[in-house]
Amino acid sequence: MNAVDGPRVVLGVAGGIAAYKSAEVLRRFTESGHRVRVVPTPSALEFVGAATFEALSGQPVHTGVFADVHQVPHVRLGKEADLVVVAPATADLLARAAQGRADDLLTATLLTARCPVLFAPAMHTEMWEHPATRANVALLRSRGAVVMEPASGRLTGADTGPGRLPEPEQIVELGRLLLERPDGLPQDLAGRRVVVSAGGTREPLDPVRFLGNRSSGRQGYALAAVAAQRGAAVTLVAAHTADLADPAAVEVVRVGSALELRDAMHAAVKGADAVVMAAAVADFRPVSLAGHKIKKTGSDPEPLALTTNPDILVELVGAREPGQIVVGFAAETGDDTGDALHHGRQKLARKGCDLLVVNAVGDGMAFEVPENAGWLLAADGSETVLPHGSKALLASRVWDAVAARLRDR
Template identity: 75%
Template sequence: MESLDETSEFGQRRRRVVIGVGGGIAAYKACALIRAFTESGHQVRVVPTESALEFVGRATFEALSGNPVHTGVFTDVPQVPHVRLGQEADLVVVAPATADLMARAVQGRADDLLTATLLTARCPVMFAPAMHTEMWEHPATVDNVETLRRRGVVVVEPASGRLTGQDTGAGRLPEPEEIFGLATLLLERADALPRDLVGRKLVISAGGTREPLDPVRFLGNRSSGKQGYALARLAAQRGADVTLIAGAVAGLTDPAAVDVVRVQTAAQMQDAVVKYAAGADAVIMSAAVADFRPTTLATTKIKKGAGEPDSIALTKNDDILAGLVEARTEGGLSAGTVIVGFAAETGDEHGDVLTYARAKLARKGCDLLVVNAVGDGKAFEVDNNDGWLLAADGSETALAHGSKSLMASRVLDALRPLLAPADRPKS
């Protein structure tokens, strides 16, 4: 690969990314992944298998990446691409990774350019599998995935859904934007996806709630749900059994390998959280739940003019986070369940963000509180985040500015040591 300028025109550090493409019908999705990387300013080399070129032509990959595409080790021999590509890469992503390709990688084969590149790569390597459910669940594939992970390769959990023909089930390639998000997280932090939550059950809430005023209008907030979705996505890829309670979100794609429960109002979210928290190892309340709801719900649209209200009476919603802590204290929730809250704060003349956050942590009684300063384009409706992580033991950790996936990884890191030992009941 040619030398790179330190930053792209987008102000991001340019990285060398190799995208391997296996020979499955999902190869067409690699095109969107390639474009995502190139549009972010990274240099991309596409290395397909010969079978992949049966699904997507060489010219398409070359046009999208802006680089030549080869499959064999005897092309451009003086540049030694079968060694150089892996040596110089900052990241290798294989999508789709077929059962055959993963089997060859486990065996250490080097019979084409992609497998040779995998042997020489010393950067983070990520496989995004795609195959029929029977193939994904076959003991041979299960063993191969375990072997790759043991060697330090990130093998993401596939999605469930429509496969080739009329078949449905686990084995569907995650959507390109999800693969891109996980891959770029590895560029931010190479150790962000350990398999350290296997066997754990997590309940995560995300998005805002909508409190209806009449059949047309509602009271809501600006939460997009991106932070909660990032938490759910990463927890699942770190091995957890994740239930995501999703309120109003901004058209987000459901994370792969996550069970999604949809709600609208604060009361619905409370019911769902209480239901699924039973037996959970941890509950992460990242949703922006409305503090109030209209006292009266109009059955018809409120019109201007006659009958127009002078004011709208509000009623307090129950505090879901405080209720979880109370249930844990009183035995309605396992004593070992870890409870994580989120706080969106602004400072004023009486105190700064951290002043209010510390008071909230003491009042709520949760184990961890993630604090975001909001306003001026911060936290809500953006892709990046920062803030602080406050713990019940009094420790405070600054969360550096970065993607919401990066913040999610830091939160899960802090959560992991608080979980009860896996071989010991939580209560």
């Protein structure tokens, strides 16, 4: 997409040490075809200079309402934007936005914006957890703004805890989701606990080699990230992934093989409201593990003996607690007996889960790409097309269906 024709994004930058990460947010938006106008607060320019933002965006940078007055920027920027992202959003910025202040160009733009607005908070833990900040966040969310849950980790100095700015990739991904579904992200999973599996398992052959698959883990990570931003307490059981950053506000449990994933899932799902098995679990594993690297001798190797791995989804369905929603994923290809959707319907009947996401896989589809599409099949016989879009968009549609079923139970 040419940036001249792309969605119009206002990137607000408040004055915190995390402001340096806003340059990466800006770069990711512009490189994916968005037209970005950076609107920093005066204090933000103490951390990152205007020249940096102007060079990366190709747009002028102002902080006050008296620059380019003939264009009325304090009204025009918000009215013309397709998305407003504030990253980082400090405690002060959140407070001024909640109060409806208009004492600089950024807060004036927030008042005139009629598009989705995304705040990515960054501050010390004590400030994030202060009742005033929590009240401001709740007020902004009640007005339709999306306020991300911050990450937990190293802050300034030696401090650690929740309040760290989410990774730029995650901010941009959530921003793209709001462009795809401008109705926003409801907090309909607040008070719920969900468990998501992601990535591909690896079954070791020897100390060097393994049997694996092409799963990058992106879809499972998107499911975990979206659930957390909809208010859920999320546990992500992650097998091998493509060096993905941990989603903000998500507990991550790392595993390697299918048997490790099985044990971790059975432990994690106790007391959960919903379970989503998005991991690509190996169907087979070697019967034995060589204690040393298998050498190439010049002759054909011995046949590899395999045994079947347990069907973790079937086990979770059989052991589910009353009211627990179980969602499966099926990566399918067509063959002489039917297409991917046909095989998906058969798999839903065999697995017994409440919902099954069916993806048609192949070159450039589902695996190792940022987009996805498919069908959402339900045990009650309903079928919903999941149109092509970001993996975050598909994740949001899955959680729509899960939330609706949780409300009915």
